[in-house]
Amino acid sequence: xxxxxxxxxxxxxxxxxxxxxxxxxxxxxxxxxxxxxxxxxxxxxxxxxxxxxxxxxxxxxxxxxxxxxxxxxxxxxxxxxxxxxxxxxxxxxxxxxxxxxxxxxxxxxxxxxxxxxxxxxxxxxxxxxxxxxxxxxxxxxxxxxxxxxxxxxxxxxxxxxxxxxxxxxxxxxxxxxxxxxxxxxxxxxxxxxxxxxxxxxxxxxxxxxxxxxxxxxxxxxxxxxxxxxxxxxxxxxxxxxxxxxxxxxxxxxxxxxxxxxxxxxxxxxxxxxxxxxxxxxxxxxxxxxxxxxxxxxxxxxxxxxxxxxxxxxxxxxxxxxxxxxxxxxxxxxxxxxxxxxxxxxxxxxxxxxxxxxxxxxxxxxxxxxxxxxxxxxxxxxxxxxxxxxxxxxxxxxxxxxxxxxxxxxxxxxxx
Numbered sequence: 001x002x003x004x005x006x007x008x009x010x011x012x013x014x015x016x017x018x019x020x021x022x023x024x025x026x027x028x029x030x031x032x033x034x035x036x037x038x039x040x041x042x043x044x045x046x047x048x049x050x051x052x053x054x055x056x057x058x059x060x061x062x063x064x065x066x067x068x069x070x071x072x073x074x075x076x077x078x079x080x081x082x083x084x085x086x087x088x089x090x091x092x093x094x095x096x097x098x099x100x101x102x103x104x105x106x107x108x109x110x111x112x113x114x115x116x117x118x119x120x121x122x123x124x125x126x127x128x129x130x131x132x133x134x135x136x137x138x139x140x141x142x143x144x145x146x147x148x149x150x151x152x153x154x155x156x157x158x159x160x161x162x163x164x165x166x167x168x169x170x171x172x173x174x175x176x177x178x179x180x181x182x183x184x185x186x187x188x189x190x191x192x193x194x195x196x197x198x199x200x201x202x203x204x205x206x207x208x209x210x211x212x213x214x215x216x217x218x219x220x221x222x223x224x225x226x227x228x229x230x231x232x233x234x235x236x237x238x239x240x241x242x243x244x245x246x247x248x249x250x251x252x253x254x255x256x257x258x259x260x261x262x263x264x265x266x267x268x269x270x271x272x273x274x275x276x277x278x279x280x281x282x283x284x285x286x287x288x289x290x291x292x293x294x295x296x297x298x299x300x301x302x303x304x305x306x307x308x309x310x311x312x313x314x315x316x317x318x319x320x321x322x323x324x325x326x327x328x329x330x331x332x333x334x335x336x337x338x339x340x341x342x343x344x345x346x347x348x349x350x351x352x353x354x355x356x357x358x359x360x361x362x363x364x365x366x367x368x369x370x371x372x373x374x375x376x377x378x379x380x381x382x383x384x385x386x387x388x389x390x391x392x393x394x395x396x397x398x399x400x401x402x403x404x405x406x407x408x409x410x411x412x413x414x415x
Contacts, residue, residue, distance in 0.1 A: 005078040008041035011049035016241035017206040018288025065404040074099045082106045086149035107153035111285025114143035119282035157181045160309025179369045184362040185353045192297040202273035204239040211283035226329035239263040271296035278302040294318045294349035301332045318349020
């Protein structure tokens, strides 16, 4: 039995975001292997967080910039430590290295934050979606911090094969440090409603996530008016966690644009809809909402950014990929009224899930990747850049944390 420590950026909320789903999938992987899990976080608790005690997982709050974590991890002495996103590795990675140098350090990236940031800046500069990838090479502080974290970690989990390739080809990250491990889909739902028993369009997403908020505004201003011209009585239901007043204010019954907030059962609302529309203009990773649509047998229309890391072609997508707004509206309307086209798209979605997003593939890949780290010292010695960063670049985080801790000790505040 291995001792596994997961340091969460937040407490997992699988009902709120794909990131929460991803974390629970990792947790269940180690539960299925009968490992002893401990989950800690410095974040505040939430009413929507998963009750990890159901699986006998030890949970604890940990302080940022506090040497009590060193005492905690020395006593735990884990064999595996998973950092939830690179900011967590920056905060706690050097303490893990000091206290448990032989523990395998795994970075769960969720997605490349610097890629999402670069695309957001490109969107504001009115750079087309097809050209946004070029901006990823532009240096930024966020990019360098995230790449350093990936180099320092023994292994980084990437949900998107596009991003895994980007790291290796554009930034020369050694292939042995990168593991492509996408989200997996839940089992196919029995007794899905057929075409004739479904109604309306649907969008679902976490509104703390800026790409989702941008997509809804884009729907309101551009995409939905174009769809409504083709489907005059169509209705679009917008669901999402952390839906603020500014989102609710977009709701308009007359326009068929209905903001409904958090869905009590996301699979239920998506499986009752006829078409899922996801016009993402920037972002990174892969989109849990689109995997969810395929599981629910709900054809989707999305952009090249939305489908990235899942497929590059309409030929095996569960719907259509269209980045031009007029084409997007045309394809959404086509799926809504053409039963034959709808049923073919649904079947393509089911096939894509089986080809790329099954739990069996996830389990096999992660087990194989961990087995490959049996000689940890040899693995670490393969990359001199990693060794340099572990020795030198991490010192900034170390000394900043010590300085903040000393300020707190002397009553000068800090966090």
